[in-house]
Amino acid sequence: MMEFKYNDKTSATLLSVPLILCFFDYPEELTGFARETVKGETNINRSVPNQYGTRFTDTSTLEFALIKEDQTEFTDDEQRKVNKWLTSPKLPKWLEFHNSDGTTTIYRGTFTDVRWKLVGGIIGVVCLFECDSPYAWKSYEEHFTASGNHTIYVDSDETEEYVYPVMTVKTETTTDIVIKNLTDNENTMKIHTYAKLPMTFDCKLCIPTDATTNGIISYKDLGWEDVGNIYWLRLLPGENVIQITGDADVRITYRCPQKKAGGFLC
Incomplete structure (x- = not known):
């Protein structure tokens, strides 16, 4: 049914x-x-x-x-x-x-x-x-638990538009991690994380939140000082190579356009 x-x-x-x-x-x-x-x-x-x-x-x-x-x-x-x-x-x-x-x-x-x-x-x-x-639209989720290069294939039917994901990052210790999209001109997010505190980044709306009571996290808390030059992770249609440096649990969710007529009708 x-x-x-x-x-x-x-x-x-x-x-x-x-x-x-x-x-x-x-x-x-x-x-x-x-x-x-x-x-x-x-x-x-x-x-x-x-x-x-x-x-x-x-x-x-x-x-x-x-x-x-x-x-x-x-x-x-x-x-x-x-x-x-x-x-x-x-x-x-x-x-x-x-x-x-x-x-x-x-x-x-x-x-x-x-x-x-x-x-x-x-x-x-x-x-x-x-x-x-x-x-x-179709939803996708990627989950990475180790440093290194990880491949995400974005199956989008809009070939000239970026896909902006929602990313959740968690580390066991307070540290700095780097997330770089090697496919997107090696653009980089450097994030200062806090031990066992999940942080969520809505890369389309440019909103960072965390798991504290009020959910508010400032750019300063993240180690971001040059607020006029912040890169938010974006994915290109097709293959993306995401490089993660640092011990972090990273979950990336996103939705892609699916140009099929009627969807559930067909």
């Missing part, structure tokens, strides 16, 4: 009876990859416009239905639980489909429509999820 996770709850455990994904009306086509060029104007002196790249003009939308596994009607309390779950978030969240073959397909967006099917009583709910990107 396929299930999905959204807003920290799953379709299998939200109610006392698991919810099953289904379709009352199957889609005839899947959209999301339309693009337009971004360019300047032409004039008498410029017959060929300046080109600034492309941008997506459409994003993926997912429409599917949920029914109870025992095919009974939804009670008022169950309707409220489903509506609360799907329509409470105001900002985009991750939607994870756990497929029957063991793989996971991830989207990011918001449920913008929740409609209830009536056949005598309420038998199902039709959900419309609008993604904030044209494509699905």
Whole structure:
């Protein structure tokens, strides 16, 4: 049975009876990859416009239905639980489909429509999820426990964009470690760590946190003095060679674009 996770709850455990994904009306086509060029104007002196790249003009939308596994009607309390779950978030969240073959397909967006099917009583709910990107995502995790060179292969379908990971570092003693991406012009993060204190670095948002009560860690605590010249680990599409110097437990998680039409539908 396929299930999905959204807003920290799953379709299998939200109610006392698991919810099953289904379709009352199957889609005839899947959209999301339309693009337009971004360019300047032409004039008498410029017959060929300046080109600034492309941008997506459409994003993926997912429409599917949920029914109870025992095919009974939804009670008022169950309707409220489903509506609360799907329509409470105001900002985009991750939607994870756990497929029957063991793989996971991830989207990011918001449920913008929740409609209830009536056949005598309420038998199902039709959900419309609008993604904030044209494509699905896939999660990866790498775990390194020794110094040396480690290879990460980034299977991204956006070949001209960096992938920014979330990295957690832990050491047994207070020390300095160095993390260098040899593939990315040997750019380097040098981190002053503290004994048995996990530190997490969100390299996309440029936010460092630790496992203390308030979670706040300053650049000075990390040994970073030149704040105008800080490198945050980034991964290139394809093979990356990450060099770790120092005894540290390093966990790197990241998500890559997966340009497949419909994701869980296909």
